[in-house]
Amino acid sequence: MMSPLEEIRHSCSHVLATAVLRLFPEAKLDIGPPTDTGFYYDFDLDHKFTPEDLEKIEAEMTKIAKENQAFRRKEVSREEAVEIIKSRGQERYKLGRLDDIPEGEAISFYENGEFMDLCAGTHVRYTAKLKAFKLLSIAGAYHRGDEKNKQLQRIYGTAFENKEQLAEYLARMEAAKARDHRKLGKELKLFHIDEDVGQGLILWTPNGAILRQELQNFISEELRKQGYSQVFTPHIGKLSLYKTSGHFPYYKESQFPAIPEPDQLAEIASAGCSCADMTARLEAVTSHFAANLNERVGREMISPDRVMDPTQLLDGFMLKPMNCPHHIKIFASQPHSYRDLPVRLAEFGTVYRWEQSGELNGMTRVRGFTQDDAHLFCTEDQITQEIQGCLSLVKTVLTTLGMSDYRVRVGLRDPDSNKYTGDAANWDKAENACREAAKTLGVPFTEEPGEAAFYGPKIDFVIKDVIGREWQLGTVQVDYNLPIRFDLSYIGADNEKHRPVMIHRAPFGSMERFCGVLIEHFNGDFPVWLAPEQVRLVPVSEKTLDYGKELLRQLLDAGVRAVLDEDNDKLGAKLRRAELAKVPHMLILGAKEAEAGAVSVRSRAKGDEGTVPFADYLPRVVNEIKTRALAVKAEKPAT
Ligand SMILES: [Zn+2]
Ligand SMILES: [Zn+2]
Numbered sequence: 001m002m003s004p005l006e007e008i009r010h011s012c013s014h015v016l017a018t019a020v021l022r023l024f025p026e027a028k029l030d031i032g033p034p035t036d037t038g039f040y041y042d043f044d045l046d047h048k049f050t051p052e053d054l055e056k057i058e059a060e061m062t063k064i065a066k067e068n069q070a071f072r073r074k075e076v077s078r079e080e081a082v083e084i085i086k087s088r089g090q091e092r093y094k095l096g097r098l099d100d101i102p103e104g105e106a107i108s109f110y111e112n113g114e115f116m117d118l119c120a121g122t123h124v125r126y127t128a129k130l131k132a133f134k135l136l137s138i139a140g141a142y143h144r145g146d147e148k149n150k151q152l153q154r155i156y157g158t159a160f161e162n163k164e165q166l167a168e169y170l171a172r173m174e175a176a177k178a179r180d181h182r183k184l185g186k187e188l189k190l191f192h193i194d195e196d197v198g199q200g201l202i203l204w205t206p207n208g209a210i211l212r213q214e215l216q217n218f219i220s221e222e223l224r225k226q227g228y229s230q231v232f233t234p235h236i237g238k239l240s241l242y243k244t245s246g247h248f249p250y251y252k253e254s255q256f257p258a259i260p261e262p263d264q265l266a267e268i269a270s271a272g273c274s275c276a277d278m279t280a281r282l283e284a285v286t287s288h289f290a291a292n293l294n295e296r297v298g299r300e301m302i303s304p305d306r307v308m309d310p311t312q313l314l315d316g317f318m319l320k321p322m323n324c325p326h327h328i329k330i331f332a333s334q335p336h337s338y339r340d341l342p343v344r345l346a347e348f349g350t351v352y353r354w355e356q357s358g359e360l361n362g363m364t365r366v367r368g369f370t371q372d373d374a375h376l377f378c379t380e381d382q383i384t385q386e387i388q389g390c391l392s393l394v395k396t397v398l399t400t401l402g403m404s405d406y407r408v409r410v411g412l413r414d415p416d417s418n419k420y421t422g423d424a425a426n427w428d429k430a431e432n433a434c435r436e437a438a439k440t441l442g443v444p445f446t447e448e449p450g451e452a453a454f455y456g457p458k459i460d461f462v463i464k465d466v467i468g469r470e471w472q473l474g475t476v477q478v479d480y481n482l483p484i485r486f487d488l489s490y491i492g493a494d495n496e497k498h499r500p501v502m503i504h505r506a507p508f509g510s511m512e513r514f515c516g517v518l519i520e521h522f523n524g525d526f527p528v529w530l531a532p533e534q535v536r537l538v539p540v541s542e543k544t545l546d547y548g549k550e551l552l553r554q555l556l557d558a559g560v561r562a563v564l565d566e567d568n569d570k571l572g573a574k575l576r577r578a579e580l581a582k583v584p585h586m587l588i589l590g591a592k593e594a595e596a597g598a599v600s601v602r603s604r605a606k607g608d609e610g611t612v613p614f615a616d617y618l619p620r621v622v623n624e625i626k627t628r629a630l631a632v633k634a635e636k637p638a639t
Pocket of ligand 1: 010014117123
């Protein structure tokens with residue numbers, strides 16, 4: 001049973017298909033379900049849909065809605081279903097879809113006007129109920145999501161109960177487009193992606209680097225308060241390390257990827273090219289394994305996001321896809337007593353994972369990223385407390401950033417599966433620990449059976465930004481597996497060896513993704529502490545330039561990122577420039593201000609704040625930065 005809104009959206013996909021068949025009778029239909037934000041339908045058609053086609057199709061849909069066709073359900077036998085599908089020339093995909101319906105389950109068609117579609121329902125009763133819909137875009141989509149199958153054309157649309165809701169949604173989409181971090185990233189000079197460096201690899205330009213560094217400082221401060229130790233580890237590790245960690249044999253056992261032994265690698269390298277020629281060597285390796293890799297991905301044996309790039313392989317080393325093994329080796333480098341636990345090792349660790357180029361997206365889907373990573377080694381009894389620590393960190397950081405609208409998901413075992421490492425009693429404890437910790441957060445949380453990893457339960461975070469979009473951030477993950485694989489131990493109070501439990505945590509995911517989300521969340525209007533340029537001094541004319549220089553020195557000395565606009569432009573042009581750069585504070589310096597030792601403050605948050613003595617302004621901005629204040633707390637302007 002669908003909700004009323006889902007019924008509207010799903011009925012729209014029937015009407016969409018009806019319209020497409022009127023205009024393109026040769027189109028072959030696949031499926032058209034509702035989505036979280038609308039609906040789509042997949043078509044196989046030699047003609048490539050254009051934006052103009054979308055307009056025509058939408059107009060036809062409006063006509064069909066006005067025709068007020070009734071949706072009629074028709075239950076049929078399997079044989080009759082085959083007949084109907086054939087008589088309509090839709091056997092290419094629909095027969096397969098019919099096969100998906102298990103024996104003994106009802107087979108139904110829904111008819112509206114001249115159109116008929118294999119469908120379980122449910123729908124609105126009449127097409128006249130469809131009053132507010134819009135076709136949005138065309139995208140390629142593989143039949144059954146499988147790259148090996150034909151790519152179909154997917155038409156996306158959205159629909160609501162009324163025109164007001166539709167307009168509201170479309171306005172929100174426009175707003176989202178305006179604050180797209182890729183666009184803002186360029187305008188505010190925050191980051192750059194260069195084809196010559198590689199897709200999905202972020203170059204942090206000076207402004208973006210400030211943003212990232214400020215965030216890292218903030219998170220590091222909080223981690224220090226919580227008793228974390230900072231570590232640094234290299235970007236590569238031996239293949240054998242990942243074999244021990246299981247990341248390797250695990251893939252191997254699931255038939256992926258016959259990644260070469262070092263000696264095989266040498267063989268491949270020497271087969272096709274001179275050993276000295278590094279590029280050719282890598283190419284030989286790449287082509288050899290890329291074929292294998294793509295095949296595995298195509299057959300859905302492994303998900304693309306878990307695939308490591310074969311080009312990462314170099315003489316028995318690989319770029320690290322995760323930091324855990326390195327941190328484990330630091331933990332294991334010394335004996336530990338129960339009194340040392342928990343050991344908390346933190347690193348902003350850069351890792352590399354292969355993503356399909358089609359899935360790359362600015363900073364939010366990349367191939368190299370820096371996790372706000374940490375690994376906690378603790379006793380069973382410390383799990384709850386450690387998870388609570390992780391969650392309270394998340395709460396502090398998100399609250400400071402004004403992101404109070406978020407929820408957590410607790411990923412638990414699938415009760416019907418036995419793929420999990422570790423004994424059931426421990427799992428129960430760890431799952432309870434996650435649940436209890438989640439409860440203390442005071443935000444909504446859901447339990448999701450089957451979402452745990454095979455090595456332990458997890459918690460992840462989904463935040464809602466100011467325009468209502470949800471972003472998945474990072475996770476906190478309990479792990480029973482790696483301590484076994486690396487044979488980690490500590491000496492307990494009983495003088496016996498015990499196995500520690502590991503917790504992986506990267507609550508914000510990666511600095512790249514988190515900054516991308518923040519850019520959109522703030523629409524580039526960062527709070528003063530995060531803003532790459534915090535204060536712009538704007539002399540009205542060159543007469544107050546020297547005064548500006550004096551204030552600039554004082555600001556810089558106080559640790560404020562200030563810039564003096566020394567150009568000879570008109571005041572309006574200077575203000576406009578600062579406006580475009582989204583500098584949080586502009587200080588306008590006229591003759592009167594210079595004489596009085598004052599500044600005329602204009603802030604992005606509050607607009608014109610009047611003239612204040614510079615001696616009052618300076619401590620105020622310093623305090624705003626130090627306290628990582630969100631909104632400007634202006635004192636009453638002195639006149
Ligand atoms: Zn339907
Ligand atoms: Zn880890």
